[in-house]
Amino acid sequence: MRGENTAARATRAYTRVLRVLPEHLRQLHGSEMVSDFRRLAREAVERRRSVWVLWVRCAGDVVLRSAAERYRDSMDGSVAHERGRRDFREGFMDAIQTYRRALRALMRRPGFTAIAVLTLGLGVGANVAIFTVVNGVLFRPLPYPESDRIVVVRHHAPAINLEDMQSSPGMIELYRESARTLTRMAAVGMAQQNLAGTGQPERVDVVRVTPEFFEVMRVTPADGRVFREEDEAPGAPPVAILTHAGWRTRFGGDEQVIGRTVQFEGQTREIIGVMRPDFVFPDPDAVALLPMQMDPARPFGTFGLMSLARIAPGETLESVRAELNALRARIPERFPDVTQAFLDNSGFNASVEPLRTRLVEDVERALLLLLGSVGLVLLVAGANVANLFLVRAESRRREMAIRSALGASRAHVAGVFLAESMILGVSGGAVGLLLATIGVRALVLGGPIELPRLHEVGVDGTVLLFALALSVTAGLLLGVLPLPRLKSTGALLRDGGRGSTVGRSRHRTRKLLIVAQVAVALMLMIGSGLALRSVLRLRAVDPGFRAQDVLTVGVSLGENVDRQRAIAFYTRVLDELRALPGVQSVGAANALPVERSGLNGSSFEIESEPREEGELPPVSMYSAVMPGFLETLEIPILAGRAPVRHDAEGGPPVAWVTKTFADRFLGGDAIGQRVRFATDTVFAEIVGVVGDTRTFGLQEEIRPITYLPMNTTVFGVQLGIMRFVLRTNGDPHALVPAVRAVVARADGTVPLTNARTMEEVLARSIAQTSFTVTLLLIAAASALVLGVVGLYGVISYVVSGRAQEIGVRIALGARPAQVRAMVVRQGLVLTLAGVVLGVAAAAASARWASSMLFEVSAYDPVTFVVTAIVITAVSAFAAYLPARRAAAVDPVKALRQE
C-alpha cells in the first residue's frame, strides 16, 4: 500500500534525524519517539494529510530540542563531559562565526551576490514550479482511500480500428457477475445537461454514476445520502446529489438544500445529498451526480461507459487482467450475436489500469519532458554561478594562503567557501520557492492548459523538501568546486601572486563547465526546435475546411428531446439565423470537425459487396448534418450533391461520405452505392462525396466519415445539442448577441453554449501542445543566454589574465586581427566541443522524444544543423567582445605592469 510505504519511509527518515539528539536522551527515549512518530505518520495517512509535512515538523522539533538539550547540558552537568561540551560549543560558535563572516563577505560584493542568487533562484524556481505540477498531477495518490486499488477497465479491438473503447453495459454486467478479482464495479458517464430552476437556463456538466460508484471510490457525502440500488431502477423517483461546487455556486451554500428540487433536462429531481469539497472526480466543473440507468437490455455493443472497479483484497492488477481476459470465452454464450471468431479476428481484449495512470497518461510524458528540460536549465544556471564563484575564489587565493600560513586548517579554509556557497544556494532556493509559488498560482488560476487534477496542485511538504534538496545540493557543489585549487596556496604566497603567465590547468574546470553548458543548451535547443517544427507542421495541416470568419455556437434542447420536435426547432433557428444581417451562410451538425465530441462510429455493410463469414466489417464515424453545413465550412463537394432540406423531411434515406471513405471502401466510386450501419434497418444511398476533415484533431489521422440527414435512424445520433456554424461578413463575435436573441425568441429555456470562432476551435485543439512548446522554447532560450553569458565571462577572464602576454605579442608585431582571431578561436574550440557533445546527447535521447513529435523526425537534420549554427554564431559573438578588448591592449601599459 502506498500510504503505508510513505509512513514507513518517513519513519526511517525520522529515525536518522534522531541521531542529532544527545546520546543519553536518545538511549533513554529514542525508541519511544520512533514508535510515536510511526503512529503519527499512520494517522496522517488515514486523514490524508501529508506525511512529509509531519516529518518536517517533527524533524524541526528534534533539531530545536537537540539545541536546547545541549545548551542545558553546557550550563550545568558533570565535569566529565565538560571538555566535549566545550568543544561542541566552540565548534558551534565557530560555525556561526564562519557564516557571519561569509555573509559579510557576500554583502561586500552585492553585484556578484545578487547575480548568483537570482540566477540560482530562477533555475530553482523553474524546477520547483514544474515539480509542483508534476508532484500534484503525477506523483500524489488520488484523494481516496487505497486509491491505487481503483482501476479502470477498457476494451480494445485493434483489428477493426477500435483501439480504445470503454466498457459496455453488457460487459459490466458480465464482470459484475463473474469477476472474483474485483469487489465492485461502477459505471460512470460524463454528460452535459440543461439545468433550470436556479436562474438563467444553462448547460452544465453532470456525472452519471451507478450506486456502486460510492463504494468503489469510498467517498461519503457531506450531507444527505448517496444513491441506492432503488434509485437506478426504472421509474424510481428522480434524485440528484450536488457536488460541493454545484452546491456553492447554484444554491449559495444553502444548509437546507436536502429535499429541494432542481431541473435537469426538464425533469424535476429531488436533491438527496451534497458531496464534500475534496470530491472533484472526474470533472471539477460538474455540478451534480445523477443516478445512471444502464441500458436494461445490457447489449454487448455501445462501449461508451467508463467502468471503475476496486481490486479485491489479495488480488493484483495482473490477476485482474488475466481473469477479465479469460472471461472473454464467456461472451459468445452470453451475447448470441457475437461469435468467438469475431472476437478473435478483431483482437478483442480488456485492459486494466489504475485510475491514476488513466487520468494522467496523456500528460505524463509532456510533464516529465518539461521537468527534465528545466532540470537542464538549472544545470546551466548552476554552471554559470560556479564559474562566477571560481573566479571569485581565484581572486581570493592570496587571502586563503595567508590564512593557511597563519595556521588555519584546510578544513577551515574549505569551510569559508562552503559557508558562502551554502548561503548562496539557500538564498537562491528561497527566491526560487517564492517565484515557483507565484508561477504555480498563475498556472493553476489562469493557465492555458487543461491538466487533469490541476485543482489538486499546490506547494506541499514534498515540494518543500524538493526545493530544500535542490538548494542544498547546489550550495554543496558550488562550495566543493574551488577546493582542489587550494592545494597549491603555499606556492602562491611565495611568488607573490604575480603569475607572469596563467597556468592552463587553472582554467580547466571553467572550460569544462563551458563545454557542458554549451552541450546542454544545444540539447535543449534541438529538443525545443523539434517541438516547434512539430507545432508549425500542425498549424499548417489543412483541417479540410476554411475556418476564417466562421462563428460556431451550440444550441441545446437536452437529451430527452423528441426527434421531430428537435428537427422542427433547429430548422426554424437555422432559417432565422440565415436571415440575420451580416450572415453569408449558415448550417449545423451534431458534431464539429477537430473537436472530439458528438461523433459516433459503428461498423456498416455495403449492399453491393456482401461480406463473407468471419470477415471483419468496415467501420466509419458518422454525424448528422443540416443543409448548409458543408457549404458554410467550405468543405468541398467532390461528387454528387449537397444536403437539402427535403432529405430530412421524408425523402428516401441518403448519405454523404468523405473522400477517404470512398477511396478505402468503394474504390473511389461511391455515388449510387448503398450502405447500412450495423444498428440501422435500412440502406441509405450515397448521393455525395465530400472532402476529408480532421475530425479528431489536427494531429490525428484522417478517418472515414459519413454524414447523414437529421432524421436518420442510425443508433446514437443525438440531437440534444446542435452546433451551428455561421460564415459572417466581419467579426464573428459581434454576431453572438443576435444569435442569442434568435434562440431566445424560439424558446426562452434553451441555452446557448460554446460561442467561439472556428479559428478558436482550431487553436484550442493544439493549445496544450503550443503551451508545452512555449515552455520548452523559454527553457532553451534561458539555457542559451546563460550558456553564452558564461562563455563570455570565461573568455573575458582568460583574456584579462593574459593581458601581459598579449601585450608582449603586440609589441613583437602581432596584428590586432591575429590577436582577435586567437581569442575567438579559443572560444570556438570550447563551443565546438560542446556542440559535438550536445548533438550526441540529443541524438541519444531522440528515440524517447519521437513519440511527441508530429511529422518531424527526431533526427531532423534541419533542426540539428540550424541550432548548431545558431549556438556557434552566438558563441563566436560572445568571444569576439573580449577579443576586441584583447586586441586593443596597449603593449606599453601591459609591459609596464610587469
Added chain:
Amino acid sequence: MKTQAFHILLALREGAAHGFEIRRRVAERTEGEVRLWPATLYGTIRQLSAEGLLEALEGEDDPDEDARKRYYRLTARGRAELLAEADRLESLARAARGTRPVRPT
C-alpha cells in the same frame, strides 16, 4: 515552570499514561493549542523525571508495538509542584484581571 512541563504534569494527574497518550490528553485539553512533538515531549519527560516530579513504570510487552511501552506517573513531589504552580498561575491571572494584587502595596 515551562508551559509544556506544566501540561505534561497536568495530563498525568488523570492517571499514569504512556507518551502518546500524554500527547493526546494535552492536545485535547488545550483543543489542539499545545502540540507536543516527540523530541520535545520526551526531552521534557526526561527533565521532569531527573527533577523527581514524575517516574517511569515499565509496562507489559505490547505485541503491537516494537517499543516497550513505558508508563509515566506523577510522584508525590510532582503533584505538590503542580498544585503550587497552579496556585501561582491563578494568582497571576487574578492579578492580571485586577481582582487582587499579587503583593499588597
